[in-house]
Amino acid sequence: xxxxxxxxxxxxxxxxxxxxxxxxxxxxxxxxxxxxxxxxxxxxxxxxxxxxxxxxxxxxxxxxxxxxxxxxxxxxxxxxxxxxxxxxxxxxxxxxxxxxxxxxxxxxxxxxxxxxxxxxxxxxxxxxxxxxxxxxxxxxxxxxxxxxxxxxxxxxxxxxxxxxxxxxxxxxxxxxxxxxxxxxxxxxxxxxxxxxxxxxx
Amino acid sequence: xxxxxxxxxxxxxxxxxxxxxxxxxxxxxxxxxxxxxxxxxxxxxxxxxxxxxxxxxxxxxxxxxxxxxxxxxxxxxxxxxxxxxxxxxxxxxxxxxxxxxxxxxxxxxxxxxxxxxxxxxxxxxxxxxxxxxxxxxxxxxxxxxxxxxxxxxxxxxxxxxxxxxxxxxxxxxxxxxxxxxxxxxxxxxxxxxxxxxxxxx
Numbered sequence: 001x002x003x004x005x006x007x008x009x010x011x012x013x014x015x016x017x018x019x020x021x022x023x024x025x026x027x028x029x030x031x032x033x034x035x036x037x038x039x040x041x042x043x044x045x046x047x048x049x050x051x052x053x054x055x056x057x058x059x060x061x062x063x064x065x066x067x068x069x070x071x072x073x074x075x076x077x078x079x080x081x082x083x084x085x086x087x088x089x090x091x092x093x094x095x096x097x098x099x100x101x102x103x104x105x106x107x108x109x110x111x112x113x114x115x116x117x118x119x120x121x122x123x124x125x126x127x128x129x130x131x132x133x134x135x136x137x138x139x140x141x142x143x144x145x146x147x148x149x150x151x152x153x154x155x156x157x158x159x160x161x162x163x164x165x166x167x168x169x170x171x172x173x174x175x176x177x178x179x180x181x182x183x184x185x186x187x188x189x190x191x192x193x194x195x196x197x198x199x200x201x
Numbered sequence: 202x203x204x205x206x207x208x209x210x211x212x213x214x215x216x217x218x219x220x221x222x223x224x225x226x227x228x229x230x231x232x233x234x235x236x237x238x239x240x241x242x243x244x245x246x247x248x249x250x251x252x253x254x255x256x257x258x259x260x261x262x263x264x265x266x267x268x269x270x271x272x273x274x275x276x277x278x279x280x281x282x283x284x285x286x287x288x289x290x291x292x293x294x295x296x297x298x299x300x301x302x303x304x305x306x307x308x309x310x311x312x313x314x315x316x317x318x319x320x321x322x323x324x325x326x327x328x329x330x331x332x333x334x335x336x337x338x339x340x341x342x343x344x345x346x347x348x349x350x351x352x353x354x355x356x357x358x359x360x361x362x363x364x365x366x367x368x369x370x371x372x373x374x375x376x377x378x379x380x381x382x383x384x385x386x387x388x389x390x391x392x393x394x395x396x397x398x399x400x401x402x
Contacts, residue, residue, distance in 0.1 A: 021229070028222070036240070038243045039239040039240055042243035043221075043239065045246065049270060050213065051214075063263075069243065070250070
């Protein structure tokens with residue numbers, strides 16, 4: 001056993017504890033607190049385990065789980081970026097790439113390379129597994145916002161159009177989950193959780 | 202697409218949100234709050250991804266991840282049981298089996314069966330994957346307690362013998378991680394995080 005290698009890996013595992021302090025915008029269902037990114041990643045991973053049958057073509061579930069587990073690690077240094085905040089998203093790609101360089105450098109070289117590859121695969125959607133993982137990464141917050149009576153959407157005056165535009169990408173991984181997502185959005189409109197901007201706005 | 206099936210699955214995914222409210226005993230490293238079980242499961246899963254090379258024989262990482270993601274789901278109804286609390290552990294097995302029956306019954310039958318099988322595999326340690334997952338499930342809290350200066354151990358007056366007895370099972374999945382764990386325990390003793398009971402106690 002190469003103790004230096006194990007030490008590096010353990011130090012990295014301990015650094016990852018910090019993802020539990022990163023708060024996302026969305027609320028837990030029925031609870032008055034926001035979700036953190038570590039919780040989100042677990043929830044997303046188990047959702048993948050349960051909904052894998054809806055991927056548009058055959059996927060390797062293990063690979064989907066790996067992609068999900070690492071996809072938000074950069075937030076340890078780059079923070080969570082709210083998808084509807086244009087000020088934040090403008091330099092998101094650059095901030096997150098720098099965070100990945102800094103964070104993954106803690107690992108032995110082979111594992112650093114592997115994590116960069118996984119992150120790139122997810123960001124670029126270059127495999128069916130990555131596209132399916134990204135579909136779930138949109139569907140789950142959509143569900144949580146819907147089942148929190150649209151609290152977050154109302155706080156930020158998010159419109160149905162914005163939600164449709166963002167979530168349209170669900171269809172890149174799963175046509176059937178996109179159909180389902182559309183029904184959730186329609187239900188959110190009818191319940192007044194999301195507003196529909198008229199031409200006069 | 203069988204909408205009734207998808208509805209059942211989605212309802213289950215939403216119920217899982219409650220694992221984020223279940224507090225464990227151990228503290229986050231360098232933070233004044235306890236960890237919840239959802240965070241723990243994510244941390245454990247990514248630890249498996251990084252330390253898979255230390256399993257005593259070849260493992261299927263995807264399977265390890267599945268086992269880890271589901272291994273604590275029963276806590277949604279059964280709560281977290283502190284491993285050194287004899288009052289709590291006495292009926293733990295029964296409480297958790299009942300919780301599994303209740304929770305997994307929300308799913309379509311085939312997935313309910315699958316989750317029961319995964320849980321049993323983990324609990325019984327009937328595969329190398331399960332034994333390795335269980336090894337990490339002991340190593341990670343050990344590390345977190347060590348790097349929180351033994352705060353939890355001190356609060357509960359836990360002794361080195363208790364920690365050694367509990368963590369000895371790490372060797373069922375990884376001899377090398379057990380060697381490493383022993384060095385952490387020794388370091389905890391020398392730093393005064395753990396007390397060694399003498400014969401006169």
